[in-house]
Amino acid sequence: MQASADSTRMECFWSNWKCQAIDLLYWRDIKQTGIVFGSVLLMLFSLTQFSVVSVIAYLALAALSATISFRIYKSVLQAVQKTDEGHPFKNYLDVEISLSQEQIQKYTDCLQVYLNSIVRELRRLFLVQDLVDSLKFAVLMWLLTYVGALFNGLTLLIMGK
Template sequence: MEDSSSPNHSSSSPMELCQAALQLVCWREPRKSLAAFVSSLTVLVAMATLSVISVVSYLLLACLCVTITFRSQLDRDISVSPESAQQLAERCRNRLNWLSVQTRRLLLVEDLVDSLKMAAIMWLMTYVGALFNGVTILILADVVFFTAPPIYQKKKTQIDRQLVLLRSKLEKVLLRLQDRLPGAVRRSKAE
């Protein structure tokens, strides 16, 4: 049995993967970010124009053409350590428990105002779904994912100021809405 602390062991923790993704979208290393952005956008546009089977086949074929030159990497250990698997399973369990509690709270109308907010968002999403298909939304999300962080870093003060104004207007609208609801469903001041 191989020691998991050996130098050949190369499992990445979920936190390291999140840090690497954050480095990509914040363009800390522009070449890597550009490569990730162009490749993800290419895959999404290909999926919008070709069948999924064709896209997957072309990707695997391209991957095989590139990786055939790296046969020396066959000796490298890429197994997942028990500690990493247990840590990932624990985080997934915690997130699933939180999601189930929130889903129950919203769907069984524990708080009428929050359930009404969810209903309004879902109603708006029906219009988004009518305008765009899933791949188009993924393409737009990919572009926003890679362009929003650098724009925010450059225009942070202006964006923060606008967000504060938007939040205050939204809170005023929500307060007016809550005042119009019957007394039994209003939130208490203690919350």
Template sequence: MGKKVKSGKMSPEPELPSRGPVVDLIYWRDVKKTGVVFGGVMVILLSLAYLSLISVISYTSLALLSGTITFRVYKNIMQAVQKSQDGHPFKCILEKDTNLPSDKVHEATDVIVKQINSTVTELKRLFLVEDLVDSVKFGCLLWCLTYLGSWFNGLTLVILGVVALFTLPKVYEQNQAQIDQYVGLVRTQVNDVMSKVKAALPIGNKEKSQ
């Protein structure tokens, strides 16, 4: 005789906290909404791989306009048949305030300018070899980018970046402990190697002695 299976209800999955609309999209909090956004972005990027930017914008706008006109005509016909007074089908969207708040624009501009200034300062420090080890690391990164550029073009990298943006955070969230463990081991090994390299460089020893 087979074993009896105990009946019982499965406990519901814990509801994850909201971290903002953009982060919720990346972490697939709402699968349907994220699927629509991710699918739409990928369709546009893949279209850019075969068509010009003007063509993609024109076709996308034309498809959107065709859909809104068709829906508007359909609703008008249904209102005439049913003799209803529902009004414009897009009334709620037309009445919605879509103007950008000036304070948010100024805040975003300040953040962008601050980030640009920080990037320029860091590039100046790296190119003018303020710290030899950091400049060597930067040179290795640029050398790797030359190979990356020979394998992929800019649009391909953008597509890969979008795919990574919508997959890696979710994978990390589900396997955080294991990933942190391996990343910690790699970081320790890299720090050991860089310490040995820095100690072996005569310029680095002079800077320490000063």
């Protein structure tokens, strides 16, 4: 009974997520889409200038600065108004965010199937099971060396966006 309820909840989550992604791609809410795509573009530009570790550290520091400032602001506001509303993030702190053993097993099984198919295909290509496919793969890799010499991977991602 619990497994079917979790499965139904996950299906609703994924269908809702897909609808939200489609809404973003079709620019149905211009303000929300602009914020999402603008922040992704800013992150990609940051990654072209700084290392991944630096970008993650800066993002974490920005988020931590915002939450600490908001917490201090709410504490001062409560002290001035002499109210006791409690912790401003209490609703978020009370949310359960753990994954069940069944969910972890399901995702690792899907990942295992995907990785096994990739490894089988690479083995087939590198060990020349089919000469034509291996030659096509070699030509593709040779062309990618030229693309890699001209562009950074992040530059390609930005251009693709």
